[in-house]
Amino acid sequence: xxxxxxxxxxxxxxxxxxxxxxxxxxxxxxxxxxxxxxxxxxxxxxxxxxxxxxxxxxxxxxxxxxxxxxxxxxxxxxxxxxxxxxxxxxxxxxxxxxxxxxxxxxxxxxxxxxxxxxxxxxxxxxxxxxxxxxxxxxxxxxxxxxxxxxxxxxxxxxxxxxxxxxxxxxxxxxxxxxxxxxxxxxxxxxxxxxxxxxxxxxxxxxxxxxxxxxxxxxxxxxxxxxxxxxxxxxxxxxxxxxxxxxxxxxxxxxxxxxxxxxxxxxxxxxxxxxxxxxxxxxxxxxxxxxxxxxxxxxxxxxxxxxxxxxxxxxxxx
Numbered sequence: 289x290x291x292x293x294x295x296x297x298x299x300x301x302x303x304x305x306x307x308x309x310x311x312x313x314x315x316x317x318x319x320x321x322x323x324x325x326x327x328x329x330x331x332x333x334x335x336x337x338x339x340x341x342x343x344x345x346x347x348x349x350x351x352x353x354x355x356x357x358x359x360x361x362x363x364x365x366x367x368x369x370x371x372x373x374x375x376x377x378x379x380x381x382x383x384x385x386x387x388x389x390x391x392x393x394x395x396x397x398x399x400x401x402x403x404x405x406x407x408x409x410x411x412x413x414x415x416x417x418x419x420x421x422x423x424x425x426x427x428x429x430x431x432x433x434x435x436x437x438x439x440x441x442x443x444x445x446x447x448x449x450x451x452x453x454x455x456x457x458x459x460x461x462x463x464x465x466x467x468x469x470x471x472x473x474x475x476x477x478x479x480x481x482x483x484x485x486x487x488x489x490x491x492x493x494x495x496x497x498x499x500x501x502x503x504x505x506x507x508x509x510x511x512x513x514x515x516x517x518x519x520x521x522x523x524x525x526x527x528x529x530x531x532x533x534x535x536x537x538x539x540x541x542x543x544x545x546x547x548x549x550x551x552x553x554x555x556x557x558x559x560x561x562x563x564x565x566x567x568x569x570x571x572x573x574x575x576x577x578x579x580x581x582x583x584x585x586x587x588x589x590x591x592x593x594x595x596x597x598x599x600x601x602x603x604x605x
Contacts, residue, residue, distance in 0.1 A: 289366075289369060289370040289373075289374055289375065289376065289377060290375065290376045290377070291366055291376075291377050291379065292376060292377070292378045292379065293343075293379045293381075295378075295380065295398070295402060298378075298402050298403065300404070301401070301402065301403055301404020301405075302335075302336040302338060302375075302376060302403060302404050303334070303335055303336050303404070304330065304333045304334060304335025304336060304404075304406045305330075305335060305336050305338050305403050305404045305405045305406055305407075306326050306329045306330040306333070306335050306336070306337055306338065306405075306406065306407045306408070306409065307326070307338045307339075307340055307399060307403065307405045307407070307408050307409070308322050308323065308325075308326045308338075308339055308340070308408065308409045308410065309339075309340040309341070309408070309410070309414075309416060310322070310339070310340075310341060311341060311342060311345055311346070311456070312339065312341050312365060312369065313345065313358055313359045313360060313365070313456040313460075314359035314360055314456050314459050314460075314475060315360060315365060315368035315369055315372070316359075316454055316455075316456065316459055316474055316475045316476065317444050317446075317454050317474060317475065317476045318411075318443060318444035318453070318454040318455065320372055320476065321441065321444045322409060322410075322411065322441055323337070323339060323369075323372045323374050324372070325409045325439065325441050326338070326339070326374065326409045327372075327373060327374065329407055329409060329439060330375070333406065333407075335406060335407075336375045336376060337373075337374050337375045337376070338374070338375065338376045338377070338378060338403065338405075339369055339374050339376070339377045339378070340377075340378045340380065340399075340403075341365075341369075341377060341378070341379050341380070342379070342380050342381075342382040343362055343379050343380075343381060343382060344382055345358065345382070346382050346387065349382050349383065349384060349387065350384075350387060356460075357460065357464075357508040357509035357510075358508050358509060359456060359459055359460055359463070359475075359479075359509050361482075361506060361508070362379075364480075364482065378403065380398075387418065388418055389417065389418060390417055390418055390421065391416060391417025391418065391421045391422030391426055392417075392422075392430070393417075394416065394417050394422065395422070395427075395430050395434065396430075396434065399436075400434050400435075400436065405436050406435075406436050406437065407436055407437040407438075407439060408427065408431075408436060408437070408438055408439065409439045409441055410424070410427070410438070410439075410440065410441065411440075411441060411442075411443060412424065412440050412441075412442060412443070414427075424438070424440065446473060446474060454474050458474065459471055459474050459475060460509060462474065463479055463509055463510075463511050463512075464509070464510075464511070464512060465512055466511050466512030466513075466514055466569045467569070468511055468516065468566035468567065468568065468569060469567075469568060469569075471566075478519075478565035478566055478567060479511070479565070479566045480563050480564065480565050480566070481503070481505060481506075481509075481510065481511075481546070481563070481564050481566075482505075482506045482561060482562070482563050482564075483503035483504050483505040483506045483546070483561065483562065483564075484503070484504050484506070484559060484560065484561050484562075485501045485502065485503060485504075485557050485558050485559065485560055485561075485562060486502055486503070486504045486558070486559070487502070487558065498549045498583075498586050498590075499549065500532075500547035500548055500549045501520075501547065501548045501549075501550060501557060501562065502545060502546070502547050503546045503547070503548065503562065503564070505546060506561070510533060510546065511533060511566055511569070512533070512569075513533050513534030513535065513572070513573050514532075514533060514534065514569050514570070514571060514572050514573055515530060515531070515532050515533075515569070515570045515571050515572075515573070515589050516530070516531045516532075516533070516566050516567070516568065516569050516570060517529075517530060517567045517568045517570055517592070517593035517596045517597055518530065518531045518548060518564050518565060518566055518567055518593075519564075519565045519567065519597065520548055520550050520562055520563070520564055520565075521562060521563040521564075521565070522557055522560060522561075522562040522563075523557070523560060524553075524555055524557075527550045527551065527552070527553055528550075528551045528552075528593065528594060528597045528598075529548045529549055529550045529551055529553075529564070529593070530548070530549045530551070530570075530586075530589050530590055530593045531546065531547065531548045531549075531564060531566070532545075532546075532547045532548075532549075532573070533545075533546050533573075534573040535573070536573075546564075548562075548564055549586070549590070551590065551593075551594060567596065567597060567600055568596055570589055570592055570593065571589070
């Protein structure tokens with residue numbers, strides 16, 4: 289997949305460009321269905337499949353807000369978009385000046401004249417441009433005038449009656465609630481955090497007998513505090529593990545941490561980036577009366593996680 293981060297790199301339009309537009313936070317099942325339609329339509333006209341996205345997220349610019357946590361930061365989003373088989377991702381720097389473009393300017397100047405759009409695939413409630421004036425009717429009218437086709441794709445839905453729409457907002461809330469199993473259903477993969485391993489308070493191994501990798505998060509969206517069965521991806525491969533997210537109430541130091549005990553593992557991975565996939569939430573954080581009780585609970589957590597992860601591995605194979 290080609291990544292374009294500067295519009296000046298586009299000297300001439302792409303061949304028969306079929307475009308979709310979005311933030312693609314999470315690159316979830318709904319996004320992937322949209323991108324699959326783009327690929328299908330591009331193949332039909334021997335064209336180029338293109339995803340147009342924005343960095344930073346428009347809400348952060350328009351509302352001066354850092355509250356919105358990303359499901360996927362830029363590098364992971366690009367990895368996931370590449371895995372869909374899309375030909376090109378155009379990442380437009382989102383500024384207040386860009387936000388002031390009219391819908392017509394965006395279509396004519398960027399999509400048609402710069403990118404060379406011949407068709408656009410959008411969801412049925414799509415709107416863009418200043419004051420969201422670029423709705424479906426506007427697109428269809430512009431398509432007739434400028435010579436591009438408008439293709440409407442229905443939402444991806446889930447649940448018993450398939451009535452609920454998959455959205456990034458819903459996934460964000462699901463992860464923050466700790467329901468990583470539902471998040472997996474919506475994403476089409478395990479929810480993952482990434483970060484580098486840093487020196488912790490050196491008590492997991494010494495005091496409890498269970499050494500942990502303390503993670504300095506790269507991601508902004510973190511699951512609800514608690515204990516989770518996880519898998520860990522690092523330079524030595526994929527390993528089973530148990531993660532604790534929260535404030536370690538037994539120690540009463542009130543410092544938020546993400547700590548992972550990697551099962552059957554004794555390698556030095558300090559300062560390395562690891563990826564943690566969340567399989568299932570095991571329990572809430574709990575304050576124990578002493579370290580012996582905490583250690584016994586960790587043994588139970590490890591046993592439960594090992595059984596669950598082994599069963600999951602059999603299903604995957």
